[in-house]
Amino acid sequence: MAIVRMRNKKNGVTYVYDSTSYWDKEKRQPRNKRICIGKLDHKTGKIVYNDRYRQKQERQNMRQMVSTAVLKYRRQFYGATYLFDAIAKKFGIAEDLKRCFPDSYRQILSLAYYLILEDHSPMSRFGRWARAHVHPFGDQLLSQRISELFAGVTEEKKQRFFSLQSARRLEREYLCYDTTSVSSYSQVIKQVKYGHNKDHDPMAQINLALLMGQESGLPVAYRKLSGNISDVSTIRHLIKQMQSLEIKKVKLVMDRGFYSQSNIDALYERHYKFLIGVKNSLTFVKEKLDMVRDSMVTHRYYYAPYALYCQSFSATWNHTYVKKRSGEVLKSSRRLYLHLYYNEQRAADEKLRFHKRLDLLEEELHSGNTNPKHEAMYARYFQVKHTPVRGIKVSYNDEAIKEKEKNQGYFALISNNIKEAHKAIEIYRNRDVIEKAYDDLKNRLNLRRTSVSSEQSLEGKLFVQFVALMVVSYIKKQMDKHRLFKKYTLIELLDELDIIERFTQPGKKAVVGEVTKKQKKLYEMMDVDPVA
Numbered sequence: 133m134a135i136v137r138m139r140n141k142k143n144g145v146t147y148v149y150d151s152t153s154y155w156d157k158e159k160r161q162p163r164n165k166r167i168c169i170g171k172l173d174h175k176t177g178k179i180v181y182n183d184r185y186r187q188k189q190e191r192q193n194m195r196q197m198v199s200t201a202v203l204k205y206r207r208q209f210y211g212a213t214y215l216f217d218a219i220a221k222k223f224g225i226a227e228d229l230k231r232c233f234p235d236s237y238r239q240i241l242s243l244a245y246y247l248i249l250e251d252h253s254p255m256s257r258f259g260r261w262a263r264a265h266v267h268p269f270g271d272q273l274l275s276q277r278i279s280e281l282f283a284g285v286t287e288e289k290k291q292r293f294f295s296l297q298s299a300r301r302l303e304r305e306y307l308c309y310d311t312t313s314v315s316s317y318s319q320v321i322k323q324v325k326y327g328h329n330k331d332h333d334p335m336a337q338i339n340l341a342l343l344m345g346q347e348s349g350l351p352v353a354y355r356k357l358s359g360n361i362s363d364v365s366t367i368r369h370l371i372k373q374m375q376s377l378e379i380k381k382v383k384l385v386m387d388r389g390f391y392s393q394s395n396i397d398a399l400y401e402r403h404y405k406f407l408i409g410v411k412n413s414l415t416f417v418k419e420k421l422d423m424v425r426d427s428m429v430t431h432r433y434y435y436a437p438y439a440l441y442c443q444s445f446s447a448t449w450n451h452t453y454v455k456k457r458s459g460e461v462l463k464s465s466r467r468l469y470l471h472l473y474y475n476e477q478r479a480a481d482e483k484l485r486f487h488k489r490l491d492l493l494e495e496e497l498h499s500g501n502t503n504p505k506h507e508a509m510y511a512r513y514f515q516v517k518h519t520p521v522r523g524i525k526v527s528y529n530d531e532a533i534k535e536k537e538k539n540q541g542y543f544a545l546i547s548n549n550i551k552e553a554h555k556a557i558e559i560y561r562n563r564d565v566i567e568k569a570y571d572d573l574k575n576r577l578n579l580r581r582t583s584v585s586s587e588q589s590l591e592g593k594l595f596v597q598f599v600a601l602m603v604v605s606y607i608k609k610q611m612d613k614h615r616l617f618k619k620y621t622l623i624e625l626l627d628e629l630d631i632i633e634r635f636t637q638p639g640k641k642a643v644v645g646e647v648t649k650k651q652k653k654l655y656e657m658m659d660v661d662p663v664a
Contacts, residue, residue, distance in 0.1 A: 137172055146172040148179050210266045210644060211632030211651065211663060216245050217268070218660040219603050223350065226268075228296040229599070232289045236281050242269040243278070244600035249626060255593075266634050282592020290595055291376055294353040298377045305347040306383045306407070308563040309370060309390070311339050311357065312573075340573075340594070341366055343373075344566045346385060346559065349609040351569060351601050353377065356594060367395040371402055381405070383549065385563045393452075396546075400451045400466050405549040407559055412539045420445055420470060421542060429474055435554050438561065440475040442553035449548070471545045471553040479541025486536065490528075497526050565605075572604050573597060607658065614657040629654060632663060 136151040149166040156163045170181040181189075220226040220241060229237035245268075246253075246261050253261070259272040273281070339357035344350070355373060357366065367390055374382050384399070388409035399406050410417055424443060433441045449468040454461050493509055496502050497516060510516065512532050517525040550556045604622070611617055616625060633645040644663055655662040 136166060146174070148172055150185075205638070206636040207633055208266045208636075209264055209630050209632070210634035211629035211647075212249060212626045213245050213265055213267050213630075214632075214663045215607075215626075215629055215655065215658060215660055216241075216248070216603050219606050219658075222660075223602070223606070224297070224300050225599065225602055228293055231296065232293045233284070236284060238268040238270075239273060239281050240596055240599060242267040243273070243281075243596045244603065247597060247600045248604055249630065251623070279589055282589045282596070285592040285595045287591075290591075295377050298352060298379055301345065301348055301350070304381075305345050306385050306405075306559055307352060308344045308346050308385045308566040309341070310387065310563075310566045311341045311366060338590075341370070342566060342569060342573075343370075344569055344605075346562050346565060349565050350605050351598060354594065354598055356591070366390070367392075367398060371398055371404070374402075374404070384408075385559060387563075396449065397452055400449065400548065401453050405547075407545060407547040407550055407556055409560070410544050410546050412542055412544060414544075416447060417470065417472075417544045420447075421472060421539065421544075424472065425538070425542075428472065435557070437554075438475075438557055439477070440473050440557070442471060442473045442557065444551060444553040444556075445470045445472070447546075467548060469547050469549075469551055469556075471547070471550075471556045472542065473544070473553070473557060474542050476541060478543075482540040483537060486540065490533070494526055498524060500524070568608065569601060569605060572608070573601055610658050616654075616657065625654065 134151045134153075136149045137146050138149065139146045147168055148170050150169050151164050151166045153162055153164055155161075168182065169185040170179050172178075173180050217226070220229075226237070226241060229240055233240060242262065243255070243258065245265075246255075246258050249265075250257065250261055255278050256275050258278065259274070262269070262272045341355045341357055343352040343354070345352055353373060355369070370384075382402070383405040384407070386406070386408045388411055391408055391410050396406075396408075412418060412421060428443055429441050433443050435442050447468040447470045449466040451464050451466045452461065453464075489509075490513060493506060493513065496506065497510060497514060502510065513529050513536075515527045515529055517527075519525060545556050545560055547556055550559065607625070608622060611620070611622070611625065620628070629651055632647055632651065635643045635645070637643075647663060652662040
């Protein structure tokens with residue numbers, strides 16, 4: 133936009149125009165659009181604006197005054213976002229985001245805060261929430277701007293953030309690793325595939341792999357996977373990601389879905405410490421169970437804190453690896469610890485479920501409405517005869533049923549680092565932090581089903597949800613520590629703090645409203661200085 137003066141040769145008047153340049157697509161050349169805003173006074177050299185321009189300027193000034201007044205005179209909710217800010221500062225989340233996303237870190241934090249407090253609201257409602265709350269960005273974001281922000285979350289920036297966070301807190305604790313399925317409506321995202329949906333949702337999906345710090349209870353990193361990728365095939369990629377995070381001492385906890393000969397070899401090869409669940413049907417587990425089954429369930433091996441019986445054994449892992457340069461296959465023996473457990477309640481529950489399943493299978497056989505997926509179980513647990521007179525005759529295979537029942541209530545863990553069974557079970561049970569994290573992602577942070585329309589939007593939204601998960605995970609850990617779940621749900625606690633207001637007025641320091649003793653106590657339990 134520019135001011136242009138043009139003298140009219142007929143009347144000698146110099147008219148003043150507001151000139152705007154634009155590109156004419158049809159003529160393929162630059163053009164100018166001019167609007168007359170007044171005349172030039174030759175005596176004073178000043179512009180005498182016409183009525184239309186003056187009225188336009190008055191309207192713009194009025195809108196600016198109203199907007200400025202709204203910005204300066206505000207009463208907004210402050211208590212919950214103040215807590216989020218303190219947590220983001222405590223763990224360096226805000227600082228690391230600023231280093232990785234210098235132009236958009238405030239927007240990312242504000243969107244994360246919005247997801248926590250408005251768990252089932254779409255991103256399009258952010259503006260309404262932003263007007264009512266104090267938040268890092270301090271302004272509204274239109275849907276188009278949010279989409280652009282999501283697209284700006286690149287893999288390089290994301291990995292750098294993971295590395296910065298890892299460097300702050302991951303030298304000592306075990307890392308829990310697991311995957312979950314996230315259903316998706318999208319037909320354009322390449323990784324949306326049909327696979328084993330862990331929520332039993334009959335939709336296409338993506339899989340999400342998450343790494344959680346066991347002691348801190350905070351997420352470390354995540355990775356998006358194709359929906360048809362199985363758990364067992366993700367370990368090699370996990371190891372590559374661990375290398376990029378530059379964690380010196382890696383210690384992993386995983387369930388038995390990740391066990392395989394090649395995965396354990398890969399963990400040994402990288403010198404990673406691990407604790408992983410394994411199936412009772414594995415040869416070395418089965419052999420040891422057969423040796424101790426009759427003697428294990430005695431008070432000598434009873435561990436009261438978890439109401440189970442446990443024993444530990446030293447074992448040897450036959451490690452196979454391939455030299456990268458020569459391709460030579462080498463074998464060696466590595467130290468391994470096998471931990472066996474028996475829980476009476478688990479045995480009773482497994483037995484009840486097994487017999488219910490047998491009843492269902494028998495009913496299917498008698499009715500003739502058999503399920504092709506159950507053919508192996510029909511053959512294993514039943515003997516079926518067809519006679520011309522009596523029709524189908526079904527009897528039980530008692531030996532197969534007895535063989536199945538003898539291992540009910542037993543389970544096994546293996547580790548290359550933990551010698552004691554009671555210590556192993558404590559660490560393994562604490563991996564429920566990752567189950568809670570997935571529950572928070574899906575139910576608290578609106579990741580039950582994705583509805584984004586592009587790969588870039590999905591990556592950005594997942595990252596904002598991950599940042600929100602870091603804040604939520606810390607709050608819930610503190611709630612567990614102080615037994616606050618007996619009095620509050622997460623949203624009830626945040627609502628209790630969210631009602632604290634902050635009043636802003638021109639030329640004066642912002643004033644925070646009254647803070648009750650109960651609210652101050654909640655801040656203290658969060659290990660945060662009360663708002664003042």
